[in-house]
Amino acid sequence: MPKSKKKSETKAPVATPCSKCPLRKLEAFRKFTDEELDFVSNFKSGELVLGAGTTIFSEGTNSPHLYTVLTGWAFKYKTLEDGRRQVLNFAMPGDFIGLQASIFDVITHSVEALTDVVLCVFPREKLWTLYKKHTGLAFDVTWLGAHEESILGEYLMTVGQRRAGERIAFVLLHLYRRAQQLGLARGNSFSLPMTQEHLADTIGFSLVHTNKTLKQLRKMGAFKWTGTALEIVDEGKLEALVGPVVEPRMPRPFI
Amino acid sequence: MPKSKKKSETKAPVATPCSKCPLRKLEAFRKFTDEELDFVSNFKSGELVLGAGTTIFSEGTNSPHLYTVLTGWAFKYKTLEDGRRQVLNFAMPGDFIGLQASIFDVITHSVEALTDVVLCVFPREKLWTLYKKHTGLAFDVTWLGAHEESILGEYLMTVGQRRAGERIAFVLLHLYRRAQQLGLARGNSFSLPMTQEHLADTIGFSLVHTNKTLKQLRKMGAFKWTGTALEIVDEGKLEALVGPVVEPRMPRPFI
DNA sequence: CGTTACCTTGAATCTCCTCAATACACGTGG
DNA sequence: CCACGTGTATTGAGGAGATTCAAGGTAACG
Numbered sequence: 270m271p272k273s274k275k276k277s278e279t280k281a282p283v284a285t286p287c288s289k290c291p292l293r294k295l296e297a298f299r300k301f302t303d304e305e306l307d308f309v310s311n312f313k314s315g316e317l318v319l320g321a322g323t324t325i326f327s328e329g330t331n332s333p334h335l336y337t338v339l340t341g342w343a344f345k346y347k348t349l350e351d352g353r354r355q356v357l358n359f360a361m362p363g364d365f366i367g368l369q370a371s372i373f374d375v376i377t378h379s380v381e382a383l384t385d386v387v388l389c390v391f392p393r394e395k396l397w398t399l400y401k402k403h404t405g406l407a408f409d410v411t412w413l414g415a416h417e418e419s420i421l422g423e424y425l426m427t428v429g430q431r432r433a434g435e436r437i438a439f440v441l442l443h444l445y446r447r448a449q450q451l452g453l454a455r456g457n458s459f460s461l462p463m464t465q466e467h468l469a470d471t472i473g474f475s476l477v478h479t480n481k482t483l484k485q486l487r488k489m490g491a492f493k494w495t496g497t498a499l500e501i502v503d504e505g506k507l508e509a510l511v512g513p514v515v516e517p518r519m520p521r522p523f524i
Numbered sequence: 525m526p527k528s529k530k531k532s533e534t535k536a537p538v539a540t541p542c543s544k545c546p547l548r549k550l551e552a553f554r555k556f557t558d559e560e561l562d563f564v565s566n567f568k569s570g571e572l573v574l575g576a577g578t579t580i581f582s583e584g585t586n587s588p589h590l591y592t593v594l595t596g597w598a599f600k601y602k603t604l605e606d607g608r609r610q611v612l613n614f615a616m617p618g619d620f621i622g623l624q625a626s627i628f629d630v631i632t633h634s635v636e637a638l639t640d641v642v643l644c645v646f647p648r649e650k651l652w653t654l655y656k657k658h659t660g661l662a663f664d665v666t667w668l669g670a671h672e673e674s675i676l677g678e679y680l681m682t683v684g685q686r687r688a689g690e691r692i693a694f695v696l697l698h699l700y701r702r703a704q705q706l707g708l709a710r711g712n713s714f715s716l717p718m719t720q721e722h723l724a725d726t727i728g729f730s731l732v733h734t735n736k737t738l739k740q741l742r743k744m745g746a747f748k749w750t751g752t753a754l755e756i757v758d759e760g761k762l763e764a765l766v767g768p769v770v771e772p773r774m775p776r777p778f779i
Numbered sequence: 780c781g782t783t784a785c786c787t788t789g790a791a792t793c794t795c796c797t798c799a800a801t802a803c804a805c806g807t808g809g
Numbered sequence: 810c811c812a813c814g815t816g817t818a819t820t821g822a823g824g825a826g827a828t829t830c831a832a833g834g835t836a837a838c839g
Contacts, residue, residue: 372667376770397663400655411627421680433794480820518630719785
């Protein structure tokens with residue numbers, strides 16, 4: 270197996286084979302056929318291990334690789350010239366990173382590792398073969414892209430229309446649900462590896478105002494956020510702030 | 525035999541054949557192979573003509589059809605229970621409508637015709653054949669989905685981080701560029717068939733504040749917006765307000 | 780000619796922002 | 810071991826920016 274990757278890749282002598290991928294067991298993902306599993310195992314060219322804070326993609330650049338998150342969290346964001354930053358979404362295990370770069374020849378947002386992460390690496394040039402020979406997987410790629418779009422739509426609605434408390438409730442609830450699906454929650458707690466500044470840049474408020482709104486929500490007993498752990502104390506209260514959300518009816522694919 | 529087609533799908537007596545689609549001539553779109561053109565002509569099952577104000581899709585529902593816009597404008601939006609509305613994007617000729625419904629079995633936003641529109645109708649069940657037999661077109665579908673995602677990202681950044689004048693400048697400039705690509709602009713003017721309320725719901729401000737900000741921009745000579753026509757008087761001023769924007773490097777596909 | 784939809788403007792109020800200062804945890808070097 | 814810097818969280822105060830309420834104007838239309 271040739272090894273010709275750069276950046277701060279550590280040698281992973283024992284890359285997880287796709288057949289034994291821990292994500293595969295989760296209910297949230299669809300089952301692969303043997304053929305698909307075979308192809309994907311072959312598609313995967315290695316693993317990339319990066320430390321928290323590392324920039325994975327930079328807006329306006331390109332990359333010969335496509336990634337999925339195996340473990341850890343990352344976040345996608347855009348910045349304006351004067352430094353204002355908008356967080357678009359958080360990437361958790363099973364999520365694609367850099368699909369745009371493969372399709373547009375340029376990526377329109379940056380991506381940074383929020384925790385230490387392990388990424389599965391897929392060479393961009395084989396994406397065509399995937400489309401050519403594995404229609405089901407091609408559909409999956411489209412599914413994932415469309416899903417990203419629908420999440421961005423939810424965030425856009427949130428930032429454009431909801432008030433401070435509702436925005437925070439939406440984001441925390443959304444991340445909680447995702448953590449649950451991935452088996453990352455213990456009871457009603459999960460590890461939330463972000464700062465209040467990340468949250469502020471997600472919901473479009475200043476850090477100070479985010480902090481004060483968090484205080485209000487804490488006081489009304491909605492959640493506890495101590496250190497890196499978030500405990501959802503009163504899920505109903507958060508749901509009431511957010512309102513109903515439409516979710517896809519088809520199972521999540523996974524490459 | 526009356527030619528009046530309303531709300532319901534009609535067997536259009538003279539549907540535009542894809543080979544003679546006026547959009548095909550535009551530089552902004554990639555060229556099809558004869559084979560692809562053949563398939564798409566066959567994929568298209570008819571045309572749907574709808575009046576301005578008609579709801580094309582309703583959030584949370586489903587549809588056996590997939591549409592592209594042939595002529596006219598539509599807009600995608602989401603609403604909260606109390607009526608607050610967020611416009612996500614505007615659909616212009618060449619844009620998909622309802623791809624999500626085909627992929628998720630449910631659509632996560634509503635779509636309404638902004639002007640009278642003509643839509644090309646594609647039966648959802650043939651999408652699989654497209655993926656199976658026309659890899660290039662399958663890639664195109666993914667391209668369009670990913671492009672929607674990147675536009676939503678720009679809007680999210682706009683609503684989350686830019687101030688009032690910048691938000692308006694961004695949206696107007698974005699629509700102007702799109703109109704230019706589609707050959708809908710005459711000089712630096714184009715038909716902008718929306719109200720200030722649509723704009724307000726796009727940028728996340730109240731109607732009143734949107735109106736007052738528009739006045740400022742008009743006063744500084746950036747544009748004129750009279751009736752349904754928008755004239756970009758000083759493009760540089762708008763660009764300065766918005767800053768640089770990353771665009772895809774691959775040509776836009778078209779189904 | 781009255782209704783309706785849209786645009787415009789002023790005034791009062793509230794949300795959110797910026798500035799500024801403090802507090803705490805952590806890691807580093809002296 | 811402590812002193813110090815750094816990153817993060819917290820809180821208060823004053824002001825800019827956005828909202829709501831209210832009223833009036835204009836153009837289109839049946």
